[in-house]
Amino acid sequence: MLLQEQVLNTVELTHSAARQAAILPMALKEKILVQTAHKLRDHRPQIQDANRRDLEIGEKKGLSSAMMDRLTLSDKVIDQTAAGLEEIAAFPDPVGEIVRMWTRPNGMRVGRMRIPLGVIGIIYESRPNVTADAAALCIKAGNAVILRGGSEAAHSNQAIVEIFKEVLRENSVNPDVVNLLPTMDREAILFMLQLEDLIDLIIPRGGEELIRFVSQNSRIPVIKHYKGVCHLYVDADADLEMAVKLTFNSKVQRPGVCNALETLLVHRDVAEDFLPAVTEKLAEAGVELRGCERSLDVVRSMNPATEEDWYAEYLDLILAVKVVDDIDAAMSHIAKYGSLHTETIVTKSYGAAQKFLREVNSSSVIVNASTRMSDGYVYGLGAEVGISTTKIHAYGPMGVEDLTTTKFIVLGDGQIRE
Amino acid sequence: MLLQEQVLNTVELTHSAARQAAILPMALKEKILVQTAHKLRDHRPQIQDANRRDLEIGEKKGLSSAMMDRLTLSDKVIDQTAAGLEEIAAFPDPVGEIVRMWTRPNGMRVGRMRIPLGVIGIIYESRPNVTADAAALCIKAGNAVILRGGSEAAHSNQAIVEIFKEVLRENSVNPDVVNLLPTMDREAILFMLQLEDLIDLIIPRGGEELIRFVSQNSRIPVIKHYKGVCHLYVDADADLEMAVKLTFNSKVQRPGVCNALETLLVHRDVAEDFLPAVTEKLAEAGVELRGCERSLDVVRSMNPATEEDWYAEYLDLILAVKVVDDIDAAMSHIAKYGSLHTETIVTKSYGAAQKFLREVNSSSVIVNASTRMSDGYVYGLGAEVGISTTKIHAYGPMGVEDLTTTKFIVLGDGQIRE
Numbered sequence: 001m002l003l004q005e006q007v008l009n010t011v012e013l014t015h016s017a018a019r020q021a022a023i024l025p026m027a028l029k030e031k032i033l034v035q036t037a038h039k040l041r042d043h044r045p046q047i048q049d050a051n052r053r054d055l056e057i058g059e060k061k062g063l064s065s066a067m068m069d070r071l072t073l074s075d076k077v078i079d080q081t082a083a084g085l086e087e088i089a090a091f092p093d094p095v096g097e098i099v100r101m102w103t104r105p106n107g108m109r110v111g112r113m114r115i116p117l118g119v120i121g122i123i124y125e126s127r128p129n130v131t132a133d134a135a136a137l138c139i140k141a142g143n144a145v146i147l148r149g150g151s152e153a154a155h156s157n158q159a160i161v162e163i164f165k166e167v168l169r170e171n172s173v174n175p176d177v178v179n180l181l182p183t184m185d186r187e188a189i190l191f192m193l194q195l196e197d198l199i200d201l202i203i204p205r206g207g208e209e210l211i212r213f214v215s216q217n218s219r220i221p222v223i224k225h226y227k228g229v230c231h232l233y234v235d236a237d238a239d240l241e242m243a244v245k246l247t248f249n250s251k252v253q254r255p256g257v258c259n260a261l262e263t264l265l266v267h268r269d270v271a272e273d274f275l276p277a278v279t280e281k282l283a284e285a286g287v288e289l290r291g292c293e294r295s296l297d298v299v300r301s302m303n304p305a306t307e308e309d310w311y312a313e314y315l316d317l318i319l320a321v322k323v324v325d326d327i328d329a330a331m332s333h334i335a336k337y338g339s340l341h342t343e344t345i346v347t348k349s350y351g352a353a354q355k356f357l358r359e360v361n362s363s364s365v366i367v368n369a370s371t372r373m374s375d376g377y378v379y380g381l382g383a384e385v386g387i388s389t390t391k392i393h394a395y396g397p398m399g400v401e402d403l404t405t406t407k408f409i410v411l412g413d414g415q416i417r418e
Numbered sequence: 419m420l421l422q423e424q425v426l427n428t429v430e431l432t433h434s435a436a437r438q439a440a441i442l443p444m445a446l447k448e449k450i451l452v453q454t455a456h457k458l459r460d461h462r463p464q465i466q467d468a469n470r471r472d473l474e475i476g477e478k479k480g481l482s483s484a485m486m487d488r489l490t491l492s493d494k495v496i497d498q499t500a501a502g503l504e505e506i507a508a509f510p511d512p513v514g515e516i517v518r519m520w521t522r523p524n525g526m527r528v529g530r531m532r533i534p535l536g537v538i539g540i541i542y543e544s545r546p547n548v549t550a551d552a553a554a555l556c557i558k559a560g561n562a563v564i565l566r567g568g569s570e571a572a573h574s575n576q577a578i579v580e581i582f583k584e585v586l587r588e589n590s591v592n593p594d595v596v597n598l599l600p601t602m603d604r605e606a607i608l609f610m611l612q613l614e615d616l617i618d619l620i621i622p623r624g625g626e627e628l629i630r631f632v633s634q635n636s637r638i639p640v641i642k643h644y645k646g647v648c649h650l651y652v653d654a655d656a657d658l659e660m661a662v663k664l665t666f667n668s669k670v671q672r673p674g675v676c677n678a679l680e681t682l683l684v685h686r687d688v689a690e691d692f693l694p695a696v697t698e699k700l701a702e703a704g705v706e707l708r709g710c711e712r713s714l715d716v717v718r719s720m721n722p723a724t725e726e727d728w729y730a731e732y733l734d735l736i737l738a739v740k741v742v743d744d745i746d747a748a749m750s751h752i753a754k755y756g757s758l759h760t761e762t763i764v765t766k767s768y769g770a771a772q773k774f775l776r777e778v779n780s781s782s783v784i785v786n787a788s789t790r791m792s793d794g795y796v797y798g799l800g801a802e803v804g805i806s807t808t809k810i811h812a813y814g815p816m817g818v819e820d821l822t823t824t825k826f827i828v829l830g831d832g833q834i835r836e
Binding site: 102216242 | 824
């Protein structure tokens with residue numbers, strides 16, 4: 001009960017700071033982010049002291065070396081985080097942009113103006129640098145933010161948030177624009193997820209289990225990103241050399257991330273030419289191949305794929321391979337097994353490219369480029385807030401702009417309803 | 419349990435029709451809507467037979483005359499509904515629009531293309547004409563739709579949906595693009611609201627109680643519209659004659675709707691000139707006035723307002739009146755008591771207008787026009803899907819476009835991630 005009161009109190013303070021956050025002048029927001037970057041560098045010893053306490057506790061708890069690694073605020077991580085803040089500071093400010101404006105027959109001008117969402121709740125896991133990143137993105141878009149980080153990083157997160165608050169105070173801005181919730185059990189998170197009148201959006205960043213827990217229990221809208229079962233379809237009219245290069249890059253360049261390739265679909269007319277070439281190259285890189293029956297007829301060295309392979313997000317050097325009759329069969333496979341993340345077609349055919357672009361409704365639909373290109377930075381959105389695979393509000397890589405909404409503005413000169 | 423299976427089955431059928439709905443050619447969607455309009459007129463006797471059964475049951479149940487009225491499909495209502503469908507048919511088609519497109523340094527072109535949401539669930543109450551309206555809007559935006567109407571209108575809804583299905587069949591389109599759920603108890607609705615993998619968006623249309631039930635229990639994103647506590651602020655620099663006209667229109671023209679005025683805020687410098695004029699005119703129209711202490715000093719005939727009045731959505735000929743010190747006090751009042759629906763400022767001051775436009779973040783912010791102008795038709799959006807007072811996905815009056823989202827499309831020529 002006491003913890004619930006503490007959560008409610010923090011959320012209410014953040015909510016009341018949101019009005020000020022929404023109208024901070026562009027230049028002041030930039031200044032705050034740049035000063036925070038400087039302070040992160042200047043206060044490196046204090047941050048690393050706090051981080052050391054988290055690491056000591058983590059060691060006692062027996063965290064895996066991968067987790068310890070993500071938890072560590074090395075000099076390099078702090079430098080990168082500070083540089084990231086400066087980059088965000090330099091983005092165009094989305095707030096106040098008039099997205100469109102038109103005139104009505106009665107002379108009234110109607111427009112849509114971009115405004116902050118208000119209060120954003122970020123629920124995330126171990127990496128403490130997410131704290132700085134997420135807070136900076138929210139501030140840039142004029143929002144107040146409530147952070148709920150992983151318990152393993154409690155001291156590190158606290159130290160980083162304190163730096164934000166100091167800079168806010170120094171600039172006469174309410175420090176409640178950035179708040180960190182105390183480490184909470186699931187019950188307290190459940191309580192937070194009911195505060196729909198005080199929080200406008202929840203963004204969970206972490207594993208599928210966390211995201212599912214949050215989205216199943218939240219009354220507040222949630223931006224979800226479950227997984228990436230990405231496909232690359234090699235059309236009958238593909239440049240096969242390009243297809244090998246794109247398949248290889250999509251699968252091998254960084255297999256552990258959500259835009260890495262998981263299933264390769266190949267038009268039957270090119271299977272005999274294409275499959276031996278691509279599988280040889282993939283096998284050299286240590287990729288395990290799991291093929292459908294028809295693909296096994298062409299390349300016998302592959303393992304046979306089972307039904308589960310078509311659903312799998314391997315995040316590893318494994319690739320499922322399927323021969324299909326035509327582009328429609330490829331698109332049906334994607335519709336059935338895909339996760340709405342990213343799909344690529346490799347083709348020289350105008351008609352096939354147009355059909356794929358129009359009929360596949362995943363969040364990124366690509367012609368002749370690696371699935372790995374589906375990324376906020378690569379697309380030029382600036383920072384990556386996350387990738388949404390649900391269609392509401394934002395779909396695909398999210399930039400700062402997706403932390404805003406638009407309101408209607410009306411410029412009248414006395415119009416009334418008759 | 420049987421009912422749940424029935425719900426799941428219907429939702430699954432709708433989901434599998436969504437792919438076809440999404441790629442229906444523009445001209446075919448128009449044709450379907452126009453043919454449905456014709457058939458609604460031609461099948462008037464059958465529709466009214468079905469409606470008569472609902473009305474007979476309603477009479478036995480002792481429905482109020484207002485409810486019986488909303489339930490009745492008179493000749494006029496059917497004609498209006500058919501005309502509405504023809505109007506929707508004539509709208510620009512949002513699907514496939516390239517919202518933006520830009521080129522990256524590596525030569526890759528990246529764009530955002532408008533696509534349907536997929537499957538939309540509409541949960542509504544008594545009016546059976548909503549059935550036709552909602553189905554038509556969803557089809558126009560390339561979505562499949564699951565309708566769950568009020569039990570009182572079961573036969574009427576069924577008759578209307580049958581007409582849609584007939585027309586879909588005649589055009590070789592899967593009739594599951596439009597489905598009506600059987601009358602359900604709350605438990606079955608609860609079950610439906612968990613099907614987040616099959617339904618993309620839920621739009622409840624009805625009273626606050628229904629909306630709250632849906633939004634509190636849904637794992638699927640919900641577009642909410644709770645209430646409209648709209649304000650009109652008369653600035654020190656207002657044209658007082660215009661202010662009287664706009665106040666009167668905002669309050670009196672149709673008091674029972676969500677964009678009607680509920681609270682009048684008046685700058686203290688003009689209270690003595692403005693209040694006697696406006697209150698006299700309002701009183702003539704039968705408006706009950708409830709004033710703050712300072713306003714009572716000027717116009718003694720008003721009733722005193724209590725704290726609850728500032729939160730009230732009267733939907734009636736009642737108006738709360740408050741004198742404020744300045745524009746900041748007006749905006750603080752709006753932030754505290756408002757419902758994020760619609761606020762108007764009446765002013766001749768450039769600075770005050772700009773400040774109000776920038777700092778008030780309700781879904782419609784109006785300068786010098788009636789609050790009643792905040793409406794999809796008046797804004798030129800075409801049909802009104804609803805008014806959202808939550809900031810995610812859509813905020814303010816929603817048009818057909820708000821039943822879509824955008825995906826990223828990428829046109830490459832072999833780009834890979836280095």
